[in-house]
Amino acid sequence: MLERYLRPMWAFVFRDWHLTRRYMSWVAVFVFYAIVNSATIALIGKAQDDFRLTLTLLLGVLLWSFLSAMYNEIANSISYERWEGTLEYTFMAPASRFIHLAGVSLFAVMYSVVRTIVILVGLVLFIQVPVNGANLLGVLVVLLVGSLAFMGLGLMAAILPVMSPENGAQATNIFQGVLLLVSGIYYPVSVLPSWVQPLAYLSPATYALEACRKLMGINHPDSTPDRLVGAPLSSVLPELGILLLMGLVLIPLGLWVFHAAEVWAKRTGRLKRTG
Amino acid sequence: MLILNPTQTELAIEVSDLKKVFRKREGLFGPLKEEWALKGVSFHVRKGETYALLGPNGSGKSTLIRILSTLLTPDGGTVRMLGYRLPEDEAKLRRKMGRVSVDAAFYKKLSARENLLYAAQLYGLEPRQAEKRAMQILEQLGLESRRFDDPLEEMSRGMQQKISIARALLINPPLLLLDEPTTGLDPKSRRDVQAFLEDLRARQGTTILLTTHDMAEAERLAHRIGFLAHGRLVAEGTADELKRRAGTADLEEAFIALTGEELNDEAGQP
Numbered sequence: 001m002l003e004r005y006l007r008p009m010w011a012f013v014f015r016d017w018h019l020t021r022r023y024m025s026w027v028a029v030f031v032f033y034a035i036v037n038s039a040t041i042a043l044i045g046k047a048q049d050d051f052r053l054t055l056t057l058l059l060g061v062l063l064w065s066f067l068s069a070m071y072n073e074i075a076n077s078i079s080y081e082r083w084e085g086t087l088e089y090t091f092m093a094p095a096s097r098f099i100h101l102a103g104v105s106l107f108a109v110m111y112s113v114v115r116t117i118v119i120l121v122g123l124v125l126f127i128q129v130p131v132n133g134a135n136l137l138g139v140l141v142v143l144l145v146g147s148l149a150f151m152g153l154g155l156m157a158a159i160l161p162v163m164s165p166e167n168g169a170q171a172t173n174i175f176q177g178v179l180l181l182v183s184g185i186y187y188p189v190s191v192l193p194s195w196v197q198p199l200a201y202l203s204p205a206t207y208a209l210e211a212c213r214k215l216m217g218i219n220h221p222d223s224t225p226d227r228l229v230g231a232p233l234s235s236v237l238p239e240l241g242i243l244l245l246m247g248l249v250l251i252p253l254g255l256w257v258f259h260a261a262e263v264w265a266k267r268t269g270r271l272k273r274t275g
Numbered sequence: 276m277l278i279l280n281p282t283q284t285e286l287a288i289e290v291s292d293l294k295k296v297f298r299k300r301e302g303l304f305g306p307l308k309e310e311w312a313l314k315g316v317s318f319h320v321r322k323g324e325t326y327a328l329l330g331p332n333g334s335g336k337s338t339l340i341r342i343l344s345t346l347l348t349p350d351g352g353t354v355r356m357l358g359y360r361l362p363e364d365e366a367k368l369r370r371k372m373g374r375v376s377v378d379a380a381f382y383k384k385l386s387a388r389e390n391l392l393y394a395a396q397l398y399g400l401e402p403r404q405a406e407k408r409a410m411q412i413l414e415q416l417g418l419e420s421r422r423f424d425d426p427l428e429e430m431s432r433g434m435q436q437k438i439s440i441a442r443a444l445l446i447n448p449p450l451l452l453l454d455e456p457t458t459g460l461d462p463k464s465r466r467d468v469q470a471f472l473e474d475l476r477a478r479q480g481t482t483i484l485l486t487t488h489d490m491a492e493a494e495r496l497a498h499r500i501g502f503l504a505h506g507r508l509v510a511e512g513t514a515d516e517l518k519r520r521a522g523t524a525d526l527e528e529a530f531i532a533l534t535g536e537e538l539n540d541e542a543g544q545p
Binding site: 086091 | 297298338341344346374376378380381383384385393394396397398399400426442
């Protein structure tokens with residue numbers, strides 16, 4: 001068990017942690033940029049003197065920051081390996097693709113949680129938004145459950161750098177952009193063209209947002225700028241169920257898609273560094 | 276001349292009629308262009324034997340090593356290594372072979388220690404034992420232990436290649452695939468690596484498949500040599516047999532006589 005599964009899985013956490021550590025000053029720069037970027041969005045609500053709008057935007061920006069950081073970590077782990085030329089060695093190791101991608105995803109979740117907490121603290125201090133009464137622990141649970149579905153999406157996006165070393169990494173952003181558009185992160189889904197609206201129900205971010213808005217008490221009639229009335233976790237069980245189901249479908253689907261891309265790459269010689 | 280123990284008849288590698296073609300479409304709707312990298316290559320390597328494949332760039336050496344490393348799927352033929360068939364048994368085989376490629380691929384920002392500990396854990400090894408073994412190998416290869424914590428990007432190519440060898444040997448594999456392991460190394464590093472491989476074979480009986488441009492290296496390290504040209508194994512035998520067959524005094528002339536090709540770039544380096 002330890003030799004075959006846990007140690008190889010931990011190897012990816014070990015590697016990604018040390019790589020992050022080596023780039024720590026850049027991580028700090030990009031977290032600062034994320035705080036600034038998020039603040040500019042959340043301040044739109046502040047300018048309207050509307051705490052509900054401010055919190056909606058704040059939540060949207062945080063949730064998107066979390067999910068996109070995790071998605072990027074997974075999707076870009078392959079392009080990073082291509083860039084370093086280590087992909088062949090990783091694929092030659094006896095660790096199964098499930099163990100490989102589970103290890104990458106485990107670090108991605110840990111990194112994204114810490115990053116999001118730092119951004120939240122930075123934003124709350126900068127914009128002075130009270131979150132008293134919000135069920136933040138519940139929000140964390142939703143993020144963790146929602147991350148399963150995003151792992152699956154990340155696995156599917158990770159095949160793009162396998163298929164094209166030149167354009168694959170950038171192409172993962174297109175996938176991410178479409179999710180941002182249809183999920184109603186900063187606006188209600190109802191403002192989307194009617195033919196796009198059904199796509200919102202296919203995005204895990206839609207359900208994660210819906211649950212988090214309830215847990216934060218953003219739309220609760222008794223919430224005030226000083227005191228939010230956050231819902232208990234039990235009230236978002238339907239959303240959690242859908243997110244869990246999406247994870248259970250998307251992770252195996254992501255692994256299957258990745259496996260198919262790996263078989264194709266081995267047949268066509270695309271694992272080679274130069275492609 | 277190197278002579279393998281004649282009682283050793285068990286095969287470590289059996290390659291039969293191996294074929295690989297790469298197809299590339301010309302333009303978006305153009306016809307598929309076929310390029311045959313291997314056109315039916317057959318050879319075997321006995322356990323404990325060092326077999327060198329010699330060939331110019333584009334002869335199919337790296338394609339062959341990649342197929343044996345489970346990184347490419349062949350389009351024809353069969354491969355059996357250490358009793359396992361490819362691709363059916365590739366998961367089992369991966370635990371028993373190490374590979375060193377011409378480009379020492381590492382996470383360049385990480386130190387040698389971090390790169391090796393990552394590789395060790397990937398193979399399920401206990402990190403402290405793996406580190407101890409890596410240190411022993413690196414010392415044998417002449418790398419100073421004080422460099423162990425330096426990022427790879429600050430190391431010379433020779434040092435990186437020595438760490439690459441240490442990585443391949445962490446699992447103590449009975450089979451080692453070396454794809455031009457000394458190409459681009461300075462003469463001292465080249466000698467260090469060659470001496471280490473000789474010692475490894477003598478002490479542990481590791482089976483080694485080596486590709487190289489370097490005639491002297493092949494002659495020094497290999498029991499038998501195969502000449503690969505245009506995706507075909509043109510001739511094979513001991514260095515003396517090949518020279519005798521070609522009626523030449525040295526191996527490079529034998530290569531030219533038997534394949535009609537010249538070895539390029541690094542051939543003949545000390």
